[in-house]
Amino acid sequence: MNEQDLTAMKKRVQRLIYMAAGGKISEEELGQHSIDLRTIGLDSLGYLNLLEGLERTFGVAIDLDNEEDHSFLHTIDNIVRYLVAHRGEAA
Amino acid sequence: MSGRIREEMSACLDRHRGRRAVVGGAEALTYEELGERVRGVAAWLNENLNENLPSGKSAPRHVGFCLANRPEYVTLYFGTLFAGDLPLLLDANFNTGEIAAIRDDCGLDALVIERAKAEKLDIPGKLDPVPFADDVVLLPLARLGAPRFQARPATEVCRFTSGTTGRPKCLEFSGPAVVSAARNWVLGTGMTGDDRTLCLAALSNGLAFNTSLLASFVAGAELHFLRGSPLTRPVARRIAESRITRLVAFPTLYRNFVAPGGPDRETMASLKHAISAGAPLWPDVREEFRTLYGRDISDYYGIAETGPCTFERDAGHHTGLGQPLPGAEIRIDLQDGQETDQEAGEILVRTASMAGGYLNHPGLFEQRLDAEGFYHSGDCGRLVDGRLHLVGRTQDHINVAGRKIDPTEIVDLVTALPGVADAVAFPDEDLNREALVHLVVAAAGEGLTKAAVAAACRSRLAAYKVPGRISFVAEIPRTGIGKPRIALLREQLHQVGTDGKETPG
Numbered sequence: 197m198n199e200q201d202l203t204a205m206k207k208r209v210q211r212l213i214y215m216a217a218g219g220k221i222s223e224e225e226l227g228q229h230s231i232d233l234r235t236i237g238l239d240s241l242g243y244l245n246l247l248e249g250l251e252r253t254f255g256v257a258i259d260l261d262n263e264e265d266h267s268f269l270h271t272i273d274n275i276v277r278y279l280v281a282h283r284g285e286a287a
Numbered sequence: 288m289s290g291r292i293r294e295e296m297s298a299c300l301d302r303h304r305g306r307r308a309v310v311g312g313a314e315a316l317t318y319e320e321l322g323e324r325v326r327g328v329a330a331w332l333n334e335n336l337n338e339n340l341p342s343g344k345s346a347p348r349h350v351g352f353c354l355a356n357r358p359e360y361v362t363l364y365f366g367t368l369f370a371g372d373l374p375l376l377l378d379a380n381f382n383t384g385e386i387a388a389i390r391d392d393c394g395l396d397a398l399v400i401e402r403a404k405a406e407k408l409d410i411p412g413k414l415d416p417v418p419f420a421d422d423v424v425l426l427p428l429a430r431l432g433a434p435r436f437q438a439r440p441a442t443e444v445c446r447f448t449s450g451t452t453g454r455p456k457c458l459e460f461s462g463p464a465v466v467s468a469a470r471n472w473v474l475g476t477g478m479t480g481d482d483r484t485l486c487l488a489a490l491s492n493g494l495a496f497n498t499s500l501l502a503s504f505v506a507g508a509e510l511h512f513l514r515g516s517p518l519t520r521p522v523a524r525r526i527a528e529s530r531i532t533r534l535v536a537f538p539t540l541y542r543n544f545v546a547p548g549g550p551d552r553e554t555m556a557s558l559k560h561a562i563s564a565g566a567p568l569w570p571d572v573r574e575e576f577r578t579l580y581g582r583d584i585s586d587y588y589g590i591a592e593t594g595p596c597t598f599e600r601d602a603g604h605h606t607g608l609g610q611p612l613p614g615a616e617i618r619i620d621l622q623d624g625q626e627t628d629q630e631a632g633e634i635l636v637r638t639a640s641m642a643g644g645y646l647n648h649p650g651l652f653e654q655r656l657d658a659e660g661f662y663h664s665g666d667c668g669r670l671v672d673g674r675l676h677l678v679g680r681t682q683d684h685i686n687v688a689g690r691k692i693d694p695t696e697i698v699d700l701v702t703a704l705p706g707v708a709d710a711v712a713f714p715d716e717d718l719n720r721e722a723l724v725h726l727v728v729a730a731a732g733e734g735l736t737k738a739a740v741a742a743a744c745r746s747r748l749a750a751y752k753v754p755g756r757i758s759f760v761a762e763i764p765r766t767g768i769g770k771p772r773i774a775l776l777r778e779q780l781h782q783v784g785t786d787g788k789e790t791p792g
């Protein structure tokens with residue numbers, strides 16, 4: 197995946213998080229792709245919405261029970277790395 | 288303790304032996320296997336827990352449950368009851384401070400908790416694995432003297448509601464109350480031994496506790512759990528694979544079901560009852576669900592203090608919260624003292640499954656009962672042709688995902704921060720129409736930021752109490768007697784772009 201595609205994917209993830217949080221986290225805060233989403237207010241309901249959005253948008257099947265380390269969901273950078281590695285698996 | 292729940296469950300285990308009782312992931316237990324495990328847990332508790340008590344077992348031991356839904360929850364819960372002990376069902380998201388407050392108030396001799404979570408809590412103690420689940424431990428807790436309050440002799444189970452200042456309120460339930468709730472739910476909703484309930488609401492919550500935990504076994508039905516996050520895909524797969532007939536969930540899940548890309552009608556064909564609670568269900572989601580899957584969602588109305596209240600039995604009736612369940616009586620209390628069938632007023636409820644009281648707030652529950660034992664719910668509604676319709680709240684509490692939050696706790700915290708001149712908190716909605724607490728701050732000068740206020744709230748409030756939206760205004764409009772003018776404030780915020788300014792000035 198080239199740099200342009202990665203940037204586009206980050207923007208899509210950023211928008212998904214904004215929607216998942218119901219607009220409670222500002223686009224400005226989400227512009228920092230390495231910030232821990234939990235520290236800026238992404239709560240359990242927000243994460244549930246985000247997981248739904250990631251599954252439907254990128255075709256990934258995220259089973260948290262099978263993932264010992266959940267840090268792949270903590271920042272936008274980590275989420276994008278995970279998506280690049282797993283996208284299309286649920287298809 | 289009378290052991291009424293143990294007696295009822297024993298009869299269920301005998302009556303339905305051979306049938307499947309609990310299913311979670313790949314594991315399924317018959318009623319016979321469940322009974323063996325329950326008795327095994329009781330024996331294990333009696334053998335292992337006494338050594339941690341200063342004077343051995345002389346009274347029911349208080350065993351806290353801080354556990355997500357799983358088959359072992361059922362085994363350990365009934366095992367505790369079969370050992371003659373008192374289970375206290377905590378919210379699995381309670382933090383160290385809230386658990387410590389419960390220990391001080393109510394007495395906690397041990398905590399059943401997932402090992403990974405126990406290791407994160409700042410509570411010292413040896414982690415003993417419990418029978419039948421390697422990743423769940425029993426954490427014995429040293430009592431720091433006697434608890435501040437003593438449970439009533441008739442109490443068999445305790446559950447919690449969100450209290451203020453980090454002290455959850457502990458509700459006591461007698462055995463007959465718990466058994467009545469289960470039996471009346473079975474009777475009122477037509478639950479049978481052919482039912483398979485997938486329970487996605489936490490068992491510590493009134494919805495799941497009353498509709499699933501004992502009720503399933505009274506009916507001889509199957510109780511299913513899902514591990515992991517309740518995402519649409521795995522939930523739908525479980526419904527199809529296990530031919531689930533009842534789904535116990537919450538509005539957000541139903542909204543996700545009806546969103547584009549949700550499951551098809553065939554996947555959901557086995558479902559007879561979809562039950563929602565925790566927050567009001569959006570009417571359009573209810574409508575869309577009916578269109579897509581041919582099933583109504585029952586918007587459950589129950590109160591933590593009274594248990595289940597209503598259920599809609601008529602599949603063709605699409606509005607309101609249904610009729611009172613067996614054992615439940617509902618009245619509408621109008622301000623002028625007149626009760627009618629059409630007008631809105633405070634909902635009063637009397638059931639056969641009422642709590643005995645709050646263990647750690649003596650007298651508070653009793654204050655809300657009228658002379659005839661009807662509980663003042665704080666909800667406003669009307670009865671139309673015997674069906675309950677909810678209108679709003681008569682109290683100032685903010686309901687976020689089924690948890691009632693006292694706005695004064697947030698306002699008191701924020702107004703004590705340096706640089707804050709005034710503050711008010713009120714209910715609002717996010718872009719997904721989920722309820723949230725909107726905090727509006729008037730700063731005393733420059734320098735105060737939204738991030739600083741948010742950080743202060745996050746560090747001192749339970750996560751669910753942290754305001755979902757924070758706005759700054761120059762001044763909070765108030766009436767002559769100092770009451771905030773919320774409607775005017777909403778209008779002002781809407782005019783500046785719904786969210787106020789990031790910083791004062």
